[in-house]
Amino acid sequence: MKAFETFETPTAARVNYLNAQYGLKSWLLTKDHKRIALLYLGSVTFFFLIGGIYAMMIRLELLTPQGDFLSSATYNKVFTQHGIIMIFFFLIPAIPASLGNFLVPMMIGAKDLAFPRINLLSWYIYLLGGVITIYALLAGGIDTGWTFYAPYSTTFSNSYVLATGVGIFVSGFSSILTGLNFIVTIHTMRAPGLTWFRLPLFIWAHYATALIMILGTPVVAITILLLAFERLAHVGIFDPAVGGDPVLFQHLFWFYSHPAVYIMILPAMGVESELIANFSRKNIFGYKFVAFSSLAIAVFGFLVWGHHLFVAGQSVYAGLIFSFLSFAVAIPSAIKVFNWTATLYKGSISYDTPMLYALGFIGLFTIGGMTGLFLAAVAVDVHVSDTYFIVAHFHYIMVGGTLLGYLGGLHYWWPKISGRMYPEGWGRFSALVIFVGFNLTFLPQFVAGYLGMPRRYHAYPPEFQVFNVLSTAGASILGVGLVIPFIYLLWSMRYGKRAEPNPWHLPGLEWRTASPPPTENFFATPVVTWEAYEFAPPEEMQVIGRFKEETEHA
């Protein structure tokens, strides 16, 4: 408590959400969406570190063709756990539950989400799921691959499948609750004057994400339940030895898990729209097209799961239909990329760190999206499916897209979240290091994949070594690039320059209140009279209410 008081300088002592209350209890029982966002931020960072350690172990093992660093059993657990932790405990919650939680109410001029207690509950559920999963990892780990394919997962694996399944089952409910909260909040709590087409595109993207969360997540929950039934009670659902159908599992699993890919990328697209518009001070080109393409992705995303089953024994006609639909779902993403690029036309483009991430995002997402067409093309997918080509493709989407979007957004809103500026020079430097490291890691994997290197291989034929050495070198650079922001962001929380309410001179509602914002976000209810991304000289932009000056607060 004492330490926090010196944190405030006497001249700028005012009440904000960070210093409104002190003590562990004030955090663990908070109903403030901003504090819950920080709880999520801390937790997803923790899980990202664990997933990252597994990634480094994978890359070290694959440095040489022989399986010499880890045993086969351990390697299989390591890549499985890398996938499970990164997907279910980092990528899915990362942007919506941290940045989304913080910004959805602020961007629509609300005091909080519609259901603050449910919001806190969702964090506890997420944490419970995470703790159960960590228990499973410590108790002995899981080796099924993150995809849990039956009958390996139900009959053959001797690892902690059930415990991990329970962890994922539980954490799914936190997604559902977050999605529900966002939908109700966006429908009912927009500030006066904030019509649907004045909403920032970040909100549209989160609305689309929330739809997938509440429609898709129950299906994966059901799938995991069925898997548990078969594993525990030997009820024949998936294993043909007891009368089940293994391909049924894949249908059920991908019916959720393909839309889940869009749960991971859509929020990053929302961040991207904010960054591109705000750092070029331009209204987004084709606002409605970008907004509706998010909804189109959410809807069509539910119709393409079969492209994961092209070689799984699905019928030829199903293959053709899913191939067609998978090509079609690429169009809304293409529309977004073209509109972001066109937004820059005649803009005033800054080279601040968030913009560097945003530009990197466009390049990498383009490659990630276009290589998705190779997989929609059944004839090519037959060859590259289950090879490193797939691994490279989805890392271009998940890391090049989601992670870059997340980091760009984190830097962009850091002054608002923490009330401090991050060091700009280090920010730009690490963004560049991450971009270079990422491409060096994953570009060679496209080549290794087309040459035929299968994924999930502990040892591999020596002719693939050169690509793996490049990958491991790239991953080391990427690792360093990711540690730098971790250090300077923590550093800046105490030593960074104090942030102004609106350090980037932007019109969004979140910039029209103090940094960090007060608990109730705005001192008066904002009335919105402007369009989204309507830029004006900073002195013309009104601040909502006045800052309450208080010298002392206990």
Next chain:
Amino acid sequence: MQTSWIPFVPESASTVSGKVDALFFYLSGVTVFFTLLISGVLTFFVIKYRRRTPHEIPRPVAGSHKLETIWSVIPFIIAMSMFAWSAQIYFQNSRSPKNANEIYVVGKQWMWKIQHSTGQREINELHVPVGRKIKLIMTSEDTIHDFFIPAFRIKADVLPGRYTTQWFEATKPGTYHLFCAEYCGMNHSGMIGSVIVMQPTEFDNWLSGNSSQQSPAVAGQQLFQSLGCVSCHGANGEGGRGPALAGLFGSRVFLTNNQTLTADEGYIRESIENPSAKVVSGFSPIMPTFQGQVTPEQLIQIISFIKSLQSSNTQSATATPAVPAPKAQPQVPASATPAPNRR
């Protein structure tokens, strides 16, 4: 199409590999073009429209329906061209040619067991001749595996409890990788082997040099007797209390529930393991299950025997009302003829 001289492309050794590579080059070309176009425009804008003074506010630019239409329709047309091209290759190759030589593949943790129709067995190796169509009939003893030959650009999951097939025609002698591409547990990355493509004469020598083993059809006939199938289905599959089996494979079957199906490997297997699931019209469900009594490999042998019944006994196929005459159903050549037909 010879592609092996192009870097970053695996050896091309089957009749489809060139077609897949050609499509791959088209997709790569489009990808490189759009990546360069977008990053080029991006770089140009970022330099040309860089912020010159801290307080400048550019004029808003209105959207353009014309541009939106252009960049929705053109990518859609390109995507459809990719779809059409890929669908054509996929559809053409989806059906195995009728005159293909059949080879049985059984996957298990962590090895490939392969048996030629003439009886030769191999483990983790597959010997095939150049220029002959080969059809793989595959199943798994435990979990899901995947039979992947990069040089042929083919791959298909190998499932427990059912049969999947894929076919190829090798074009170039050599030794190529065989990988398991579906994660199957601890030694997944050790479930690898070689595909050895030989000249036809060499291959025939290799076959006859290993001919001490029984063909699967002969082994199946012995099982057919030892398991007591003969008492209901007849020694030559002519039928009795059970439906006739001669000529069954590939024919239309009428069921007691008024449905019809084409008898394939999966149907025969189901009828052995779960006989009451699909009972032939005119018969009662009296057959006991053989689930757990026959291994996947023995199942393949019995199926292979039943398939062999049709070439010798085709005339009897029309005799019984349970299996009506297939209308101009092309007959699959018997897979178990002692010597493979030379081209």
